[in-house]
Amino acid sequence: MPQHAYKYSAAKLLRHGLTRGTWPRMWRQPEFKDTYDVVIIGGGLHGLATAYYLATEHGITNVAVLDKGYLGGGGSGRNTAIVRSNYLTPEGVAFYDRSLHLYNTMADDLNLNVMFSRRGHLTLAHTDSALRTMHWRAEVNKLQGIDSSVIDPSDVKKEAPSLDVSPNTRYPILGALFHPPGGTVRHDAVVWGYARAADHHGVHLHQQTEVLDILCEGGTGPEGKGPGGKVTGVRTSRGDISAPIVVNCTAGWASLISNMAGVPLPITTHPLQAAVTEPTKVFLPTVVVSGSLHVYVSQTDRGELVFGASVDPVGTYRVNGTLEFTEELAGHVLELMPGISKMRLMRQWSGLCDMTPDYSPVMGFTPVEGYLVDVGWGTYGFKAGPVSGETMARTIATGKTDEMIAPFNLSRFTEGDLVGEKGAAAVGH
Amino acid sequence: MIIVPCPHCGPRNSVDLRNCGEVVNRPNPDTATLTEWRTYLYLRENAAGWVSETWYCRAGCRRYFTIERNTVTNEIRDQS
Numbered sequence: 001m002p003q004h005a006y007k008y009s010a011a012k013l014l015r016h017g018l019t020r021g022t023w024p025r026m027w028r029q030p031e032f033k034d035t036y037d038v039v040i041i042g043g044g045l046h047g048l049a050t051a052y053y054l055a056t057e058h059g060i061t062n063v064a065v066l067d068k069g070y071l072g073g074g075g076s077g078r079n080t081a082i083v084r085s086n087y088l089t090p091e092g093v094a095f096y097d098r099s100l101h102l103y104n105t106m107a108d109d110l111n112l113n114v115m116f117s118r119r120g121h122l123t124l125a126h127t128d129s130a131l132r133t134m135h136w137r138a139e140v141n142k143l144q145g146i147d148s149s150v151i152d153p154s155d156v157k158k159e160a161p162s163l164d165v166s167p168n169t170r171y172p173i174l175g176a177l178f179h180p181p182g183g184t185v186r187h188d189a190v191v192w193g194y195a196r197a198a199d200h201h202g203v204h205l206h207q208q209t210e211v212l213d214i215l216c217e218g219g220t221g222p223e224g225k226g227p228g229g230k231v232t233g234v235r236t237s238r239g240d241i242s243a244p245i246v247v248n249c250t251a252g253w254a255s256l257i258s259n260m261a262g263v264p265l266p267i268t269t270h271p272l273q274a275a276v277t278e279p280t281k282v283f284l285p286t287v288v289v290s291g292s293l294h295v296y297v298s299q300t301d302r303g304e305l306v307f308g309a310s311v312d313p314v315g316t317y318r319v320n321g322t323l324e325f326t327e328e329l330a331g332h333v334l335e336l337m338p339g340i341s342k343m344r345l346m347r348q349w350s351g352l353c354d355m356t357p358d359y360s361p362v363m364g365f366t367p368v369e370g371y372l373v374d375v376g377w378g379t380y381g382f383k384a385g386p387v388s389g390e391t392m393a394r395t396i397a398t399g400k401t402d403e404m405i406a407p408f409n410l411s412r413f414t415e416g417d418l419v420g421e422k423g424a425a426a427v428g429h
Numbered sequence: 430m431i432i433v434p435c436p437h438c439g440p441r442n443s444v445d446l447r448n449c450g451e452v453v454n455r456p457n458p459d460t461a462t463l464t465e466w467r468t469y470l471y472l473r474e475n476a477a478g479w480v481s482e483t484w485y486c487r488a489g490c491r492r493y494f495t496i497e498r499n500t501v502t503n504e505i506r507d508q509s
Contacts, residue, residue: 255475266471268450269500314431314448317477317501322430324444357471413471414464 008111026192027199032206032238036064038396039234039243041211041257043067044076045187045382046374047249048194049389050396051203057390058397061202064243066236068210072191075251078351079382080274080308082287082298084121084182086141086148088133091407092360092421093144095387098404102386103185110193114185115301119286121182122159124336125150126171126292134177141179151178160286162337170335171292182287184298187382194389210237214246214260216368225262227367245396247372252317252352254375261371266356266413270311271318272379273325273350277343279303293332304346307333311353311379321348353378358418363392363408364401372396373410431503434496438489449483451475452495477501 006024016023038054040047043065054060067073085097106114125131134150141148153165156176165173199205212235219229233242248257258265280303289296294310307329312322326348334341354376356362361384362376374392377384391402401409407419431443451473456465474480479499486492498505 253477255473256477259474264472264474266473268473268475314443314503315450315475315500316503318503324430414467416463416467 026196030204036243037062038245040065040247042249043071045385050392052194052198053390053393055201064204066209081184081187083383086179099387112193114189116185118183121179121287123177124290148179221262231370249374254354263366267354268315271350272311272353274308275348277305295332319350359421360419363405435486445488447485452481
């Protein structure tokens with residue numbers, strides 16, 4: 001944090017509590033300039049983290065982050081706040097583990113309590129084939145030094161006593177992949193932390209600024225867009241900005257933004273629904289995930305149970321809730337924890353997930369010079385936020401694709417070199 | 430809930446069918462280059478608005494058919 005930044009501390013909290021003084025705004029309302037070195041589309045976790053690391057690690061501060069709504073109003077504020085690194089491919093494991101490390105020190109780095117709770121993560125296996133995949137994941141994880149192992153039902157019961165591990169259920173629990181470093185983070189705090197820190201380092205955060213078009217020249221498509229061309233700027237609802245580098249950090253609208261530059265993406269957008277119950281006394285110490293039952297459960301510090309599911313099967317931009325989801329979710333959760341049948345659901349919401357064919361993201365350079373993407377984050381964007389920002393910033397600053405994100409390049413689809421993460425990234429399989 | 434008008438089975442809840450995504454033109458596998466083929470396999474318009482898409486009536490007549498759906502409102506209209 002630079003000198004002029006307002007530092008949060010226990011003493012400040014006490015003083016404000018006693019004097020009831022107002023807190024300073026977390027970030028400025030900057031003037032809208034018509035030229036920036038880097039324009040980042042999407043003021044969510046990925047966009048803000050990229051801006052933050054550009055400013056702090058690489059000294060690139062003439063950066064604008066544009067959002068058509070408010071900061072963290074998309075996937076960053078709608079996810080179920082779970083973090084873990086027990087993936088299936090070595091590329092995925094290394095990547096998400098770096099993210100976990102960044103989450104670990106984030107409260108100090110950003111001077112904001114992000115409420116990281118390293119509470120352990122259980123992925124349940126209900127079939128022999130699921131158990132086999134768990135063993136596979138555990139071995140891949142261990143090889144890379146990640147704490148991850150397969151445990152049997154009696155140990156599952158010790159970690160999460162409310163689970164029904166008896167063999168008499170419809171889908172008996174045969175074991176679980178136990179990942180102690182996994183946990184939950186307060187997702188809004190992460191967004192605010194990155195936004196505040198980026199702002200203090202000189203980044204301009206423009207909310208209520210919708211990108212209408214990406215301006216290109218020299219490309220093979222109409223208006224100079226498409227492969228072979230280069231980016232000259234963006235047209236927004238508040239005027240044109242010229243910039244040599246434009247980064248697409250959107251989720252839900254990634255294809256629409258990318259089509260503006262003439263770069264089609266291998267993405268279909270699906271909503272993912274989630275729900276939260278009324279608060280109760282804390283009884284669930286770990287995060288519990290079941291692939292076969294398409295559900296994941298964790299309990300917040302306030303005592304609410306947060307439920308997430310797989311993406312809706314029909315691709316759409318509409319984010320309304322459905323009765324099918326609520327029924328299926330309730331049935332599946334009760335299958336795992338029959339004891340909570342009297343709990344009431346309090347809220348239900350959904351967010352947009354950009355699904356790629358191999359359940360891995362699309363990151364880095366594109367055939368249009370100066371146009372970069374950090375998209376296709378499906379159902380795993382939150383846990384990857386910090387490392388995505390770090391690697392995208394390094395890629396932008398050095399002009400070379402960072403080694404860690406090289407496997408996630410857009411060209412893997414035309415080269416047929418996919419990174420299959422379906423076995424570990426999603427619960428809907 | 431999305432009600433999908435199957436041309437053979439009539440209106441049905443979308444959970445009885447499978448959404449196979451937007452209609453994409455399949456190149457001739459004998460002459461297509463690898464790039465053309467993979468473009469057909471993976472790249473999508475993913476438009477917000479009216480799109481032509483394929484549905485499979487998996488719990489009914491098991492036939493494939495094409496309809497137009499608005500991906501912002503989920504309204505459906507016949508392909509005509």
